[in-house]
Amino acid sequence: MLQVVLDRTEPAVEWLIRLCGWSAILLVFGIFFFVFREALPMLGGKLNLTEFFTSAEWRPTAEPEPHYGILALLLGSLSVTALAMLLAVPLGLGAAVFISEFSSGRVRETLKVLIEFLAAIPSVVWGFVGYMMLGPIIIRLTGAPVGVCLLNGGIILALMSVPIIVSVGEDALRAVPDSYREAALSMGAGRWEIVYRVLFPAAKNGLLAAVLLGVGRAIGETMAVLMATGHAVQIPHSLLDPIRTLTATIAAELGEAVQGEPHYRVLFVIGLVVFVLTFIVNLTADLVVKGIRNERAA
Amino acid sequence: MNEPLEAKSAEEHDELREGQTARPVGAPGTPGHELFTATPVERWKQVAENIARFVCLLATLALIVPMAAILTYLLVQAWPALSFSFLVENPHDYMTTGGIWAPLVGTFWLVWISLLIAAPVGVLAGVYLNEYARDNWFTRIINLAVVNLAGVPSIIHALFGVGAFVMFAGMGRSLLAASCTLAVMTLPVIITSTREALAAVPIAFREACWNLGASRWQTIRTIVLPNSISGILTGVILQVSRAAGETAPILFTGAVFFSTLPEHGAGAFFPYGLGDRCMALSMHLFTLSTQVRGVTPALQYGTAVVLIGLVLAVNSLSIGLRIYLRSRKKW
Numbered sequence A: 001m002l003q004v005v006l007d008r009t010e011p012a013v014e015w016l017i018r019l020c021g022w023s024a025i026l027l028v029f030g031i032f033f034f035v036f037r038e039a040l041p042m043l044g045g046k047l048n049l050t051e052f053f054t055s056a057e058w059r060p061t062a063e064p065e066p067h068y069g070i071l072a073l074l075l076g077s078l079s080v081t082a083l084a085m086l087l088a089v090p091l092g093l094g095a096a097v098f099i100s101e102f103s104s105g106r107v108r109e110t111l112k113v114l115i116e117f118l119a120a121i122p123s124v125v126w127g128f129v130g131y132m133m134l135g136p137i138i139i140r141l142t143g144a145p146v147g148v149c150l151l152n153g154g155i156i157l158a159l160m161s162v163p164i165i166v167s168v169g170e171d172a173l174r175a176v177p178d179s180y181r182e183a184a185l186s187m188g189a190g191r192w193e194i195v196y197r198v199l200f201p202a203a204k205n206g207l208l209a210a211v212l213l214g215v216g217r218a219i220g221e222t223m224a225v226l227m228a229t230g231h232a233v234q235i236p237h238s239l240l241d242p243i244r245t246l247t248a249t250i251a252a253e254l255g256e257a258v259q260g261e262p263h264y265r266v267l268f269v270i271g272l273v274v275f276v277l278t279f280i281v282n283l284t285a286d287l288v289v290k291g292i293r294n295e296r297a298a
Numbered sequence B: 001m002n003e004p005l006e007a008k009s010a011e012e013h014d015e016l017r018e019g020q021t022a023r024p025v026g027a028p029g030t031p032g033h034e035l036f037t038a039t040p041v042e043r044w045k046q047v048a049e050n051i052a053r054f055v056c057l058l059a060t061l062a063l064i065v066p067m068a069a070i071l072t073y074l075l076v077q078a079w080p081a082l083s084f085s086f087l088v089e090n091p092h093d094y095m096t097t098g099g100i101w102a103p104l105v106g107t108f109w110l111v112w113i114s115l116l117i118a119a120p121v122g123v124l125a126g127v128y129l130n131e132y133a134r135d136n137w138f139t140r141i142i143n144l145a146v147v148n149l150a151g152v153p154s155i156i157h158a159l160f161g162v163g164a165f166v167m168f169a170g171m172g173r174s175l176l177a178a179s180c181t182l183a184v185m186t187l188p189v190i191i192t193s194t195r196e197a198l199a200a201v202p203i204a205f206r207e208a209c210w211n212l213g214a215s216r217w218q219t220i221r222t223i224v225l226p227n228s229i230s231g232i233l234t235g236v237i238l239q240v241s242r243a244a245g246e247t248a249p250i251l252f253t254g255a256v257f258f259s260t261l262p263e264h265g266a267g268a269f270f271p272y273g274l275g276d277r278c279m280a281l282s283m284h285l286f287t288l289s290t291q292v293r294g295v296t297p298a299l300q301y302g303t304a305v306v307l308i309g310l311v312l313a314v315n316s317l318s319i320g321l322r323i324y325l326r327s328r329k330k331w
Helices: A002-008 A010-043 A049-054 A071-102 A105-120 A123-142 A150-174 A178-186 A191-202 A204-220 A223-228 A246-253 A262-297 B002-022 B040-078 B084-088 B101-132 B137-151 B154-168 B175-199 B203-211 B216-245 B281-291 B297-327
Strands: none
Touching (some): A002 B216, A010 B154, A049 A071, A071 A105, A071 A204, A071 A246, A071 A262, A105 A150, A123 A150, A123 A223, A123 B040, A150 B040, A178 A191, A204 B154, A223 A246, A246 B154, A262 B154, B084 B101, B084 B297, B101 B137, B101 B216, B101 B281, B137 B175, B154 B175, B203 B216, B216 B281, B216 B297
16 A cells, blocks of 8 residues: 555655755755845945955944954854864875875774764863963963963863864875775885875875865864954954954854844855855865866776 | 603704704794894884874864863762762743753653654655655755755854744744754764665666556655665654754744743643743853852753763764664674
């Protein structure tokens, strides 16, 4: 009976499956559409875009004239991401090389599971770690007045974005055919020479994609930077300056902003900026990966 | 009788071996020894390899050791607070004492409802991409969309949730709106893992089924899904772990700063309707550590440890299932 019903409904089910298959496209457009819809009233001339991108003054609730300049926030986001990548890329690629080329069997599996655990730790816990543990350590080591700063956020973000660099980078190294390694070995190359002279050039697109995905992850991260960077609107001059990022601003102020007011809408404009930034980074990463696949196929 | 004979033969054997080990092929003084001794270049290569291995090992340890240290420190600091009553008591006295019952129940329902929404859509989308979609430009766009959806930052999901579910769909700030937002955020995890699980089922299984006259959907229902169900499950479990840990998407869509729940009776387990707001463990940790003054640190660390424990336990389940599956794969 159930069989008959299940078989009779086949066309309907196939349409349902098709619809679900298209859901990803619908959602990506939906996300852009709904964020854009809330931001739109501000974009039609009410927001001075030159001031928006070039002024470091972020005073959304000032009377009578609020200032919406995101330069400091943008530089905050970029500087903390850059610092995180400075730490995460060497560590991540080193770990990817170790897992893929210098370890095997049990060790490799264990390391991969540990890296997966690192990726699973929720961002609010990372923020908590930065706020409660790393902050005091930084104060004690450097004598800085506050421990929540660019350096703190950079370290935390590095630890958060490293797992994706390791796993994508390791995949890229594994994807290099063993015949490349064997050819290099037969010509007398050592393990390190194989990594440096053969694997890196062969896997460069995959490794680049790994780094880009790490960048995308770091730029978009919210809770950790909200708690670990000190949340002060200023253009950073040293590693120990507290900073504020685009994402943290949205998270901190959306709750207070009155729905429909300019402040609320400007936060959605910032959301658009973050969305476009991460979209470009992720798209580039994807195209870079597609690039290798096509090269392989050809 | 036999003893001397045996002894002699053993001696002879030893002599023979000694003779061999005394002058191995390629030893100094024998012809061809240059072949087997390391030249300076080769020795340098060995050193370089060791240095490289050591540096890479250091990089790996630089990731593992802080994680271990952090987890240990969290556990040590949280130890005084951790008890059964910590789990089943509501926060008291402006959240400065008591336990985490209300946030725990809130997280539980947020995760379940988001799973109920995301799992069917995600699994069917995976089925579409692996079983129905042809290799054309449209499918490539879908794949691109899945990849990009996975890369959308959680705060953008929060804005989307506010714009689409809270405002446009008129759900208001509610459990349902927050769950929908979490579902959208975790959908790519389920789609990707479902597709991988389905792709692992050999094409021959499908062909055999088609040859018996089964339609595409019958084949999927009776052959493909049963053979890949555990692989799909690992993805679903991963979704649970991500949804439980996220904070930003629920901050403005349905999570509430503070609410009390009955601690006993049926009301303690499903205390609200879909339109109510609820507390969540991840947001509770954020509130405790940055918004409330006078909280004993043990309480904060305790909340962090419960959240991390929950997420890592769910993750281990997924990893364990994956390893088990790989070990008993039949094809």
